[in-house]
Amino acid sequence: MPVGTQGTVKAVPQDTLESLGAQIILGNTYHLYLRPGHEAIRRMGGLHRFISWPHGLLTDSGGFQVFSLNELRKVTDDGVRFRSHLDGSSHFFTPEHAIDVQIALGADICMAFDECTEYPADRPRAEESMRLTMAWARRSLDHFRAHSHEVPWFGPEVCCMQCFGIVQGGMYTDLRRQCAERLVEMDFDGYAIGGLSVGEPRELTLEMIAETLPLLPKDKPRYVMGVGYPDEIEQYARMGVDMMDCVLPTRAARHGLLFTSEGRLNIKNKQFAEDQGPLDPLCDCMVCRRYSRAYLRHLMQSSEALSGTLNTIHNLAFYLGIMRRVRDSLQSESTAPVLDR
Amino acid sequence: MPVGTQGTVKAVPQDTLESLGAQIILGNTYHLYLRPGHEAIRRMGGLHRFISWPHGLLTDSGGFQVFSLNELRKVTDDGVRFRSHLDGSSHFFTPEHAIDVQIALGADICMAFDECTEYPADRPRAEESMRLTMAWARRSLDHFRAHSHEVPWFGPEVCCMQCFGIVQGGMYTDLRRQCAERLVEMDFDGYAIGGLSVGEPRELTLEMIAETLPLLPKDKPRYVMGVGYPDEIEQYARMGVDMMDCVLPTRAARHGLLFTSEGRLNIKNKQFAEDQGPLDPLCDCMVCRRYSRAYLRHLMQSSEALSGTLNTIHNLAFYLGIMRRVRDSLQSESTAPVLDR
Numbered sequence: 243m244p245v246g247t248q249g250t251v252k253a254v255p256q257d258t259l260e261s262l263g264a265q266i267i268l269g270n271t272y273h274l275y276l277r278p279g280h281e282a283i284r285r286m287g288g289l290h291r292f293i294s295w296p297h298g299l300l301t302d303s304g305g306f307q308v309f310s311l312n313e314l315r316k317v318t319d320d321g322v323r324f325r326s327h328l329d330g331s332s333h334f335f336t337p338e339h340a341i342d343v344q345i346a347l348g349a350d351i352c353m354a355f356d357e358c359t360e361y362p363a364d365r366p367r368a369e370e371s372m373r374l375t376m377a378w379a380r381r382s383l384d385h386f387r388a389h390s391h392e393v394p395w396f397g398p399e400v401c402c403m404q405c406f407g408i409v410q411g412g413m414y415t416d417l418r419r420q421c422a423e424r425l426v427e428m429d430f431d432g433y434a435i436g437g438l439s440v441g442e443p444r445e446l447t448l449e450m451i452a453e454t455l456p457l458l459p460k461d462k463p464r465y466v467m468g469v470g471y472p473d474e475i476e477q478y479a480r481m482g483v484d485m486m487d488c489v490l491p492t493r494a495a496r497h498g499l500l501f502t503s504e505g506r507l508n509i510k511n512k513q514f515a516e517d518q519g520p521l522d523p524l525c526d527c528m529v530c531r532r533y534s535r536a537y538l539r540h541l542m543q544s545s546e547a548l549s550g551t552l553n554t555i556h557n558l559a560f561y562l563g564i565m566r567r568v569r570d571s572l573q574s575e576s577t578a579p580v581l582d583r
Numbered sequence: 584m585p586v587g588t589q590g591t592v593k594a595v596p597q598d599t600l601e602s603l604g605a606q607i608i609l610g611n612t613y614h615l616y617l618r619p620g621h622e623a624i625r626r627m628g629g630l631h632r633f634i635s636w637p638h639g640l641l642t643d644s645g646g647f648q649v650f651s652l653n654e655l656r657k658v659t660d661d662g663v664r665f666r667s668h669l670d671g672s673s674h675f676f677t678p679e680h681a682i683d684v685q686i687a688l689g690a691d692i693c694m695a696f697d698e699c700t701e702y703p704a705d706r707p708r709a710e711e712s713m714r715l716t717m718a719w720a721r722r723s724l725d726h727f728r729a730h731s732h733e734v735p736w737f738g739p740e741v742c743c744m745q746c747f748g749i750v751q752g753g754m755y756t757d758l759r760r761q762c763a764e765r766l767v768e769m770d771f772d773g774y775a776i777g778g779l780s781v782g783e784p785r786e787l788t789l790e791m792i793a794e795t796l797p798l799l800p801k802d803k804p805r806y807v808m809g810v811g812y813p814d815e816i817e818q819y820a821r822m823g824v825d826m827m828d829c830v831l832p833t834r835a836a837r838h839g840l841l842f843t844s845e846g847r848l849n850i851k852n853k854q855f856a857e858d859q860g861p862l863d864p865l866c867d868c869m870v871c872r873r874y875s876r877a878y879l880r881h882l883m884q885s886s887e888a889l890s891g892t893l894n895t896i897h898n899l900a901f902y903l904g905i906m907r908r909v910r911d912s913l914q915s916e917s918t919a920p921v922l923d924r
Contacts, residue, residue, distance in 0.1 A: 253887075254889070286857055286859055536623075537634060544589045547888055
């Protein structure tokens with residue numbers, strides 16, 4: 243899922259996202275709550291309509307931004323008090339409020355309010371944080387079930403909103419297990435594995451996913467939050483992960499870091515100054531078909547807006563291409579005739 | 584002609600320019616000379632190929648930027664010494680060098696090197712500046728004729744490069760007349776009226792165009808540089824002006840000033856915060872078809888890159904739409920059956 247923090251996948255028009263084959267994008271509740279405000283978006287018919295995206299849409303719970311953007315936050319059992327990074331104003335998010343905001347935004351999928359456990363966290367800290375997340379998950383789901391009919395949708399194309407729970411537990415497999423089991427008992431519409439990609443070594447990320455994934459029902463979406471590099475997302479998808487989101491392809495693109503079939507390259511490098519070849523000779527995205535590395539480097543060196551747009555389009559094409567290939571190969575595996583038992 | 588200063592119409596991909604119907608764009612010689620450098624562009628096959636724009640392309644002479652971006656410039660009969668706004672390095676442009684740079688860039692149309700007379704300028708100053716421009720026009724054209732075969736083109740689609748002369752003369756109609764007559768004697772491929780839109784009142788701009796235009800051959804392109812507002816470009820086109828360029832639609836767009844069939848609006852205004860209508864109800868551009876004023880305002884308030892892209896696309900659609908309508912109406916006038924004499 244490309245990340246569209248403020249209701250836009252940075253620098254890419256919606257029709258381009260469609261032609262790239264993006265099926266679902268992510269909006270950040272924290273950002274949209276502060277600006278333009280969830281009530282304004284509700285009055286305008288919800289986020290799909292506001293940003294003109296009649297496709298899949300997921301909002302995060304706001305928890306991650308509250309924790310990552312706020313040094314002065316104050317957490318209690320009831321919720322989190324934080325200050326706006328825009329104007330310093332004080333706000334208080336409870337699980338109920340986070341769900342209310344998400345219902346106002348009216349994405350297809352909303353997320354239970356959670357505390358994203360920092361890394362490293364010792365066992366008592368991870369356990370306490372997980373218990374808070376579990377209590378908030380319960381309250382989120384109850385509130386969601388009582389109020390999900392208040393979504394501001396209209397039009398026949400959309401049927402119902404879903405709510406996903408988030409597994410926390412730090413880097414402790416038994417805490418992850420406990421957390422997953424309790425969430426599954428609550429019967430969410432889908433399950434996310436959160437609190438990864440927060441600074442831990444990659445083997446730990448993999449271990450946590452490998453241990454947690456089998457505990458989550460296969461017939462519901464399983465979503466790993468905040469990952470990853472191209473080889474990671476392919477690996478996780480092959481393990482059975484259905485959904486992932488990450489700012490990496492879009493943020494890296496804006497800094498000139500581009501993913502290609504030949505590996506990563508930094509388009510700012512002088513070696514590309516007169517390189518008339520395409521960014522990635524094996525990619526057929528609109529950027530690789532039309533522009534040279536030399537031109538992309540020139541745009542970046544000149545701080546031109548088109549640089550961010552073209553770089554982002556390519557990185558998203560690369561990421562979405564990986565997922566398409568994985569899907570195709572899983573499908574052909576599952577439909578292949580069994581020749582030999 | 585949309586302006587593509589550094590080899591990109593700011594924030595708009597080339598395929599979008601094509602779908603908007605842009606037939607020709609402008610590149611700034613001064614900027615491209617400094618970065619990435621005209622020799623690099625020559626080695627890569629010229630500007631069309633470098634920026635992937637297989638359509639009309641015009642480069643200005645560099646004169647305007649040398650004069651407008653350089654407070655420390657030093658003008659002699661031979662040329663202009665100036666400092667790069669990028670790194671302070673010292674450069675010297677003669678008419679011959681300006682043409683050499685433009686031949687390396689290899690646009691379809693290059694411009695004679697001129698001095699853009701400032702406003703206000705008293706008569707002796709305007710006269711002296713005009714005489715300098717005439718001497719430089721002669722040298723530009725001679726050098727162009729001797730070297731235009733050195734363009735870096737390849738491919739069969741392009742036939743030949745053209746060179747236009749520029750009429751100066753400040754706000755003195757007799758100087759404009761003298762200047763136009765001498766340029767026409769030199770027999771350029773087309774003629775521009777320069778030194779307008781430099782701070783003078785609009786009636787003066789109109790007067791200078793009205794006085795100068797009839798002196799320029801009707802069977803060659805007549806180009807007014809650096810204009811203008813939507814009603815101006817319509818008026819000038821109806822007077823017989825064939826070409827115009829202006830940063831106004833693109834630069835204004837990035838600042839939120841949008842041109843519509845209902846007049847100008849500033850999309851930042853609070854009144855648009857929940858306005859779900861299209862930017863311009865009579866416009867069928869991709870922005871007006873898909874996005875609301877509220878969303879465009881949100882993008883601008885959030886400093887999102889997509890803001891510049893969408894605003895610019897609309898303003899260009901509006902400008903190009905005006906020119907299309909003028910062309911259509913001139914054509915139907917010229918082909919309409921004469922029912923009544």
